[in-house]
Amino acid sequence: MELLFGPGMLFRNAVLGGLVVALVCSLLGVYVVLRRLVLLGVALPQAGAAGIAAAFWLTGHSHAPGGGGHTIALLGSLASTFGALALLVAGQRLARSPAEWGVGALFAIASAATVLFVAIDPTGDLEMTNLLRGELLSLADRDLVVLSVVSAVVLVLFLLFRREILLASFDPEFARTIGREPGRADALLFGLFGVTIALGVLDAGPLVVFGFLVLPALAALRIAPSLGAALAISVAIGTFCSVSGFALAYRADLPTGPTSVALAAGCWLAASLAGRLWRRVRQSGASRAAATALVLVAALGLMSGCSSFFGLKPREEPLSRGTLPDLAARGPVVVSRFRNDTGNSLRIPSGNPLREMEVAIGAAEAREWRVTDALQQRAVHELARRGVAVLDFEAARAALPDVPTDAANAARTAHAAGIRTPVMFGDLRRFTVSGDDGIVVVRLDLTLIDPESGDVLWSGKAEGPVAVKSALTSQEVVLDAGSAIFAQAFGNDGSGSDAAKKR
Amino acid sequence: MALLRLNDADFGYAREAIVHGVSLEVRAGEFVALIGANGSGKTTLVRGLLGLLTPLAGRVERHDGLRIGYVPQRETLDPLYPLSGFDVALLGACRDLPFWQPAGAAERAATRASLDATRANAFARQRYGQLSGGQRQRILIARALATQPAMLLLDEPTAGVDPETEDAILEMLESLRSEHRIAVWMVTHHLHAVRGRVDRTLELEAGRLVKEQR
Numbered sequence: 001m002e003l004l005f006g007p008g009m010l011f012r013n014a015v016l017g018g019l020v021v022a023l024v025c026s027l028l029g030v031y032v033v034l035r036r037l038v039l040l041g042v043a044l045p046q047a048g049a050a051g052i053a054a055a056f057w058l059t060g061h062s063h064a065p066g067g068g069g070h071t072i073a074l075l076g077s078l079a080s081t082f083g084a085l086a087l088l089v090a091g092q093r094l095a096r097s098p099a100e101w102g103v104g105a106l107f108a109i110a111s112a113a114t115v116l117f118v119a120i121d122p123t124g125d126l127e128m129t130n131l132l133r134g135e136l137l138s139l140a141d142r143d144l145v146v147l148s149v150v151s152a153v154v155l156v157l158f159l160l161f162r163r164e165i166l167l168a169s170f171d172p173e174f175a176r177t178i179g180r181e182p183g184r185a186d187a188l189l190f191g192l193f194g195v196t197i198a199l200g201v202l203d204a205g206p207l208v209v210f211g212f213l214v215l216p217a218l219a220a221l222r223i224a225p226s227l228g229a230a231l232a233i234s235v236a237i238g239t240f241c242s243v244s245g246f247a248l249a250y251r252a253d254l255p256t257g258p259t260s261v262a263l264a265a266g267c268w269l270a271a272s273l274a275g276r277l278w279r280r281v282r283q284s285g286a287s288r289a290a291a292t293a294l295v296l297v298a299a300l301g302l303m304s305g306c307s308s309f310f311g312l313k314p315r316e317e318p319l320s321r322g323t324l325p326d327l328a329a330r331g332p333v334v335v336s337r338f339r340n341d342t343g344n345s346l347r348i349p350s351g352n353p354l355r356e357m358e359v360a361i362g363a364a365e366a367r368e369w370r371v372t373d374a375l376q377q378r379a380v381h382e383l384a385r386r387g388v389a390v391l392d393f394e395a396a397r398a399a400l401p402d403v404p405t406d407a408a409n410a411a412r413t414a415h416a417a418g419i420r421t422p423v424m425f426g427d428l429r430r431f432t433v434s435g436d437d438g439i440v441v442v443r444l445d446l447t448l449i450d451p452e453s454g455d456v457l458w459s460g461k462a463e464g465p466v467a468v469k470s471a472l473t474s475q476e477v478v479l480d481a482g483s484a485i486f487a488q489a490f491g492n493d494g495s496g497s498d499a500a501k502k503r
Numbered sequence: 504m505a506l507l508r509l510n511d512a513d514f515g516y517a518r519e520a521i522v523h524g525v526s527l528e529v530r531a532g533e534f535v536a537l538i539g540a541n542g543s544g545k546t547t548l549v550r551g552l553l554g555l556l557t558p559l560a561g562r563v564e565r566h567d568g569l570r571i572g573y574v575p576q577r578e579t580l581d582p583l584y585p586l587s588g589f590d591v592a593l594l595g596a597c598r599d600l601p602f603w604q605p606a607g608a609a610e611r612a613a614t615r616a617s618l619d620a621t622r623a624n625a626f627a628r629q630r631y632g633q634l635s636g637g638q639r640q641r642i643l644i645a646r647a648l649a650t651q652p653a654m655l656l657l658d659e660p661t662a663g664v665d666p667e668t669e670d671a672i673l674e675m676l677e678s679l680r681s682e683h684r685i686a687v688w689m690v691t692h693h694l695h696a697v698r699g700r701v702d703r704t705l706e707l708e709a710g711r712l713v714k715e716q717r
Contacts, residue, residue, distance in 0.1 A: 034584055161603075163594075163602060171575065171594075177554075177573040226586070226590065
């Protein structure tokens, strides 16, 4: 939990973003399943992904500020999702062919298009690979706000029109006879599908969106006694699997999206067994209360078994201060931005196209994410892990927005900004990843300064190769190697308790 | 008093008439059977009576504020939906509610009354998809009744049920007609079952009303 909501907040936005996507998808998913639209649920997210890939290709994947290339990434996802919906409706009305023909063709075309767009645009490869794998590791604040606001609107509209949607879905002919126009409710429902899928694919990828559109709803419909209960259970399963999946993925070093989806599949299996057990017990003449109690006991047993199997405990244990001085009397440490002296840009292409879009249009050059930023964020987390009071990452970035030239400059800037507590400055001198060998060669110098006196309170460095296990992106390299890098720098790599030693 | 009158009306789809030159009247409190072979245009005529199809020719006159409670063929409804019989009937009672307003005590009371009238209260809490054919039919009739209609229009309500259940459904429809003064029109293939119960039968053949018997 510290990783989610502690001072480092390494994954807070990613977890919250995943939670929002899971919540909305699992709610709407009940109607995806009830209306036999499961095939549509797989084809539309793929169409959204194809739209994003097309946007990357069309814009040449330019990172230049003001290039404007990625401004159409979001539009690409929306346009391709709604365009696919429009084509399906038109095809069904004009050609009068079975819906599944069009949906099947759409899936095949969208899948091929995604791969082809990525193939002819190698610079977009990493982003799309992350997206297709369902890696949700980072999400900018603004992306999270956009996702949350749009999802809230979707939820409100769904709840307001829930009876109209039910009427149009369950018995459209009857709806017409009582003066309701099911076409409008259908248009609204498919509009909600389109927006949810387009945005969800941008933030979490097609696999996650499809998984959460289908699996929680399938599980809920196995055990829910009413439609309201089905919606509530589906949302509960979706949100549970999203957060737990993230924790499991973190612990087992697995991709986040597929882990959450696999967990949802487990819930479906468990719900199927529970539903069957409940019916068996009921058929044997047991009372409703007895049957419910039995199924609940079985479910609790299963859950406790799963949690002990996966060991749902924080992977990272607290560490000693190492060579760091006792700073308890000095107030929270402010970690300033780290300087990049490697000679390389060390830019981390985001798995999140919305952030890429922002960078491309120059809307927020400062938001471009680099290895130094990831290390700064990690430093906050690692200090907190060692029991050092530390200002959270976002607050530190707001207090000291510029990259200092050196440690003394960092102290002066902090003093000018009214900061009187210790400031930590980092200078990254080397960061070379060798994918073939599975190592990263690092040289990171850290200095802790008192901004009032300018005195150096502590200094340390991490130097040498660090093993990285199956990291595909620079962000993953920092995630994998971060613990070992800071263990070296803080002088407690001999503690034997951190991940680096295990490797 | 005529609730609804068709004068030489044609109904169909894409400007192609399937029902031709039908003239008829729906009167309050009457029990009418509409019979005909498959493809004779019964369903098209039902959709015309419901107002779901605009007449391609002729005239349709409706009594002001006429409400028709429609009972579809029960096989058209998906049993996968986790709805109880009560939930299904409640949809009818919510007819006059604004879309955002949840069903309140009044709608629930109206639903219970409709379920009472169709003698469906005993199984209304069970899942709709798990009810027998006859039980589902009673739920759907209760839903139509909950809309407070002046006319009930039923599409083959006794198809696929055993003779005993068929008898019970027809008996219930008769009592609804007599107790609530509702016009009951039903589409059926089973002329022998309704003979003696209905006020008149109308027979459709190739889209035309060919026979009316009292």
